[in-house]
Amino acid sequence: MLRVAPTKLETFRDDFTYSNSREAIERFPFPFPEDEYSYSVNIEPHTLPGAAGSVNEHLFDIDEHYLSEMAERAQVLKENPKRCLAMPHMELACWDFIDRAMTTMAADYPDYFSLQKNGEQWHWQNKLLQLDDTFTFGDSSTLPCPPLEYMGRQVQGDIALLDQRDGDLFLDAGIVTCPADWSLAFDAGMSFKEWHGPVPMAHEMGVFERALKYLTAIPLGRPVRRLNWTLTVNARMDTSPETYPMWGVENRSVTAENVGEKVYLRVELQVLDRMARSNALMFSIRTYLISMNDLVTNKDWARRMHRVMKTLPEPLIEYKGLTHYHPLLVDWLAQYDPAN
Amino acid sequence: MQVEMIPGVKSRPVYTPVTVNPRSQRQIFIAQDQIPAALQSLYDGCEQGEKSLLTVVTTGAAAAGGALSIDDLAQRVASLPQSSSFYLAGSEAFMWDIAKLLTDAGFISDQIAMLAPLSKERRLFCTHCYTLMDHVTHSPHVCSGCGRALLVRDHFSKIHRAYVGVQINAEDPADLPAAAEELS
Amino acid sequence: MSEGLIEVRVASVADVAPKIREFRFTPVAEALPPFSPGAHVVVEMPGAGKTYRNAYSLMSDPFNPENYGIAVRLQDESRGGSVFMHTQVKEGDVLRITPPANLFAPHWAAKKHILLAGGVGITPFMSYLPEMQRRGADYELHYLFRSEQTGAYRDELKKALGERFFSYDSDAGEKCDVRALLAQGAPGTHIYICGPESLIHAVKAEAEAMGVPAGFIHYEEFAAPKPGKPFTVKVASSGQEVAVSADDSMLEALEAAGVEVTNMCRGGVCGQCVTRVLEGTPEHRDDFLSAAEKSRNDCVMPCVSRAVTDSLTLDL
Numbered sequence: 001m002l003r004v005a006p007t008k009l010e011t012f013r014d015d016f017t018y019s020n021s022r023e024a025i026e027r028f029p030f031p032f033p034e035d036e037y038s039y040s041v042n043i044e045p046h047t048l049p050g051a052a053g054s055v056n057e058h059l060f061d062i063d064e065h066y067l068s069e070m071a072e073r074a075q076v077l078k079e080n081p082k083r084c085l086a087m088p089h090m091e092l093a094c095w096d097f098i099d100r101a102m103t104t105m106a107a108d109y110p111d112y113f114s115l116q117k118n119g120e121q122w123h124w125q126n127k128l129l130q131l132d133d134t135f136t137f138g139d140s141s142t143l144p145c146p147p148l149e150y151m152g153r154q155v156q157g158d159i160a161l162l163d164q165r166d167g168d169l170f171l172d173a174g175i176v177t178c179p180a181d182w183s184l185a186f187d188a189g190m191s192f193k194e195w196h197g198p199v200p201m202a203h204e205m206g207v208f209e210r211a212l213k214y215l216t217a218i219p220l221g222r223p224v225r226r227l228n229w230t231l232t233v234n235a236r237m238d239t240s241p242e243t244y245p246m247w248g249v250e251n252r253s254v255t256a257e258n259v260g261e262k263v264y265l266r267v268e269l270q271v272l273d274r275m276a277r278s279n280a281l282m283f284s285i286r287t288y289l290i291s292m293n294d295l296v297t298n299k300d301w302a303r304r305m306h307r308v309m310k311t312l313p314e315p316l317i318e319y320k321g322l323t324h325y326h327p328l329l330v331d332w333l334a335q336y337d338p339a340n
Numbered sequence: 341m342q343v344e345m346i347p348g349v350k351s352r353p354v355y356t357p358v359t360v361n362p363r364s365q366r367q368i369f370i371a372q373d374q375i376p377a378a379l380q381s382l383y384d385g386c387e388q389g390e391k392s393l394l395t396v397v398t399t400g401a402a403a404a405g406g407a408l409s410i411d412d413l414a415q416r417v418a419s420l421p422q423s424s425s426f427y428l429a430g431s432e433a434f435m436w437d438i439a440k441l442l443t444d445a446g447f448i449s450d451q452i453a454m455l456a457p458l459s460k461e462r463r464l465f466c467t468h469c470y471t472l473m474d475h476v477t478h479s480p481h482v483c484s485g486c487g488r489a490l491l492v493r494d495h496f497s498k499i500h501r502a503y504v505g506v507q508i509n510a511e512d513p514a515d516l517p518a519a520a521e522e523l524s
Numbered sequence: 525m526s527e528g529l530i531e532v533r534v535a536s537v538a539d540v541a542p543k544i545r546e547f548r549f550t551p552v553a554e555a556l557p558p559f560s561p562g563a564h565v566v567v568e569m570p571g572a573g574k575t576y577r578n579a580y581s582l583m584s585d586p587f588n589p590e591n592y593g594i595a596v597r598l599q600d601e602s603r604g605g606s607v608f609m610h611t612q613v614k615e616g617d618v619l620r621i622t623p624p625a626n627l628f629a630p631h632w633a634a635k636k637h638i639l640l641a642g643g644v645g646i647t648p649f650m651s652y653l654p655e656m657q658r659r660g661a662d663y664e665l666h667y668l669f670r671s672e673q674t675g676a677y678r679d680e681l682k683k684a685l686g687e688r689f690f691s692y693d694s695d696a697g698e699k700c701d702v703r704a705l706l707a708q709g710a711p712g713t714h715i716y717i718c719g720p721e722s723l724i725h726a727v728k729a730e731a732e733a734m735g736v737p738a739g740f741i742h743y744e745e746f747a748a749p750k751p752g753k754p755f756t757v758k759v760a761s762s763g764q765e766v767a768v769s770a771d772d773s774m775l776e777a778l779e780a781a782g783v784e785v786t787n788m789c790r791g792g793v794c795g796q797c798v799t800r801v802l803e804g805t806p807e808h809r810d811d812f813l814s815a816a817e818k819s820r821n822d823c824v825m826p827c828v829s830r831a832v833t834d835s836l837t838l839d840l
Binding site for chain 3: 361363364365389417418420421422423424425445446447448449450451
Binding site: 187194242244245249 | 468497507
């Protein structure tokens with residue numbers, strides 16, 4: 001049963017009517033475990049079900065923004081259909097994703113989704129989007145659109161499917177309409193190391209080798225997760241390089257007076273889950289946005305946010321594109337830190 | 341798992357010195373338009389296997405003097421044995437185009453060696469309108485598709501055989517860079 | 525290790541060759557998950573006084589398996605696992621297995637697949653074939669066996685595969701010309717080998733001599749841990765000392781002593797159990813660490829490797 005029922009349509013562009021309810025604020029995945037900023041990628045088992053009501057409870061977290069995010073995704077795909085792609089050899093992985101998403105969503109949210117399997121004949125109902133489809137599992141011609149796009153339009157968050165071969169992972173399919181500044185069209189086909197190229201992380205020291213060894217061995221049914229974060233000006237989901245000319249100017253719209261409403265903490269719950277038939281990895285990137293005004297309603301978060309922002313290293317400020325408003329944010333947050 | 345951070349790392353192909361694989365049955369040396377000295381000397385020094393020195397025409401001029409078109413080359417490689425090695429010379433975009441042709445034919449990257457690119461020209465992918473541009477030597481570069489001034493980044497895609505370009509002044513369109521810098 | 529194990533019931537036991545016994549597993553609770561071609565499971569075998577854990581390739585149609593099939597060859601130098609499966613396991617028994625994992629998946633970009641099976645090494649290809657047929661892939665199966673011991677499923681394979689099937693019964697004096705097989709390979713032909721070490725090494729050596737790059741040759745060999753001289757493992761964090769007998773692997777001895785070591789294939793292939801060595805000299809027997817890593821002697825794969833010195837201190 002959903003703790004947070006889907007609400008009316010909100011926008012992530014133009015008039016930005018997106019807002020979080022009290023419940024959504026309380027379950028927000030605040031990503032900083034310490035006051036001091038430290039760059040570490042702590043991957044942990046995504047044991048299901050997670051804490052009741054938390055974003056970790058289910059494999060696919062459905063919340064009050066479901067309809068709004070699905071409408072936003074449809075809009076992005078309408079403007080640029082290439083924001084979803086799957087190389088031909090990824091067809092089986094796409095069907096694995098459909099299986100995993102439908103099976104878990106029907107079990108986790110029976111009020112909203114249902115799935116009946118009669119051999120290879122599947123009957124799927126999505127009551128939130130008013131879909132009622134019957135298709136042959138594994139036969140893409142029986143769906144109204146390609147399999148990844150079909151299911152990707154029904155889950156919140158971006159999905160990438162990583163092909164595993166030669167001990168490496170390749171970004172060979174995805175539906176990416178709310179990325180934190182990376183382009184699926186450009187990064188498509190890249191190996192794990194290649195698509196992490198611009199990330200300020202260690203290429204030396206065998207860090208990638210260790211990470212790859214860990215990721216390529218993720219067993220079936222034992223997903224892992226990590227949180228990633230950045231800041232976004234306005235509640236804009238689609239902060240892609242493709243649309244950067246549209247939103248880049250907003251980075252300069254932050255003033256001392258509007259920090260609380262303009263600056264959002266953007267947290268990605270990243271989950272890696274082994275796909276059964278294809279041996280691909282599903283990489284789901286579920287994005288949560290919270291305004292600074294809402295964030296500081298939690299005193300512990302407010303204090304810690306200040307301390308973390310204050311100790312953020314310069315290369316990361318630049319890499320995350322925060323240069324223009326980072327000092328304003330730190331000054332504004334200082335009022336919530338008793339140490340100041 | 342912990343990942344530490346080291347700033348300033350980029351993703352750009354690295355071209356290391358090329359040596360001939362002595363075990364290959366066929367040794368195929370491929371040059372863009374003209375045979376550079378480095379490839380010629382590698383070819384001259386190759387003593388194992390049956391060797392061929394090919395030039396592929398890319399300038400638009402008609403193929404002359406035994407030079408091949410890209411299509412000729414595709415036909416030629418289809419009949420090669422699995423035990424073949426390839427040594428490429430030319431612009432960066434040319435070598436990666438040939439590498440793509442070879443991997444499409446079933447060869448693997450271990451069989452393909454690239455000499456250092458013969459020019460600093462890059463191919464650029466506009467991340468806003470997806471236009472591909474060749475012969476890019478300066479950053480920012482004005483996109484031939486959407487007209488935006490693109491910052492050329494050191495992030496390379498083997499699928500597009502190109503670097504990524506993003507609008508340099510998206511945060512302040514009034515701020516046009518005074519002069520473009522030559523790429524290294 | 526016990527986390528996430530699947531309970532299965534032995535639905536059938538059948539002899540499919542003189543020394544090979546097939547087991548079919550059905551789920552005790554939820555349906556068995558589909559898997560990918562070439563996947564394996566580790567079967568936990570609760571023997572008297574010792575728990576054996578061996579990896580076996582799954583043989584069912586991986587797309588929607590009704591059951592999981594494995595085939596176990598009675599090993600001449602068995603450390604107990606295959607003997608346990610052959611003598612102790614009966615229809616109706618309940619066993620525990622790990623979820624499927626895959627270290628031997630087909631390269632779908634290949635233009636042609638040549639499958640080379642030696643004896644019980646036919647097993648991973650039993651899950652390749654249905655998916656290759658589904659995709660309309662170009663493939664050949666070359667099956668080397670000794671009919672007095674192995675050669676399971678050869679009649680049904682011949683019938684199902686027709687001209688794509690080639691068999692070589694060495695007990696009938698039939699030989700497979702590996703060189704000729706490699707020589708016919710056009711670009712894009714990938715070769716997969718599952719079988720004894722000798723077969724894998726022969727193909728690798730031939731390929732190297734012919735200049736066929738290693739990237740075209742794929743193989744799976746779960747080296748069952750071989751016995752060696754006994755030694756002691758010291759656990760650095762606790763000071764605990766664990767005796768490793770001649771027949772136990774280091775990993776098994778550590779597990780029996782309650783020390784958790786992350787692992788997957790238990791055969792020196794996947795690299796999951798690699799552990800830092802703080803003192804002592806390991807005797808490397810794995811197929812994962814590079815020669816350079818082995819020569820540094822600062823890490824070891826406890827699933828198959830042992831110790832040259834009387835004791836080995838591990839960073840656990």
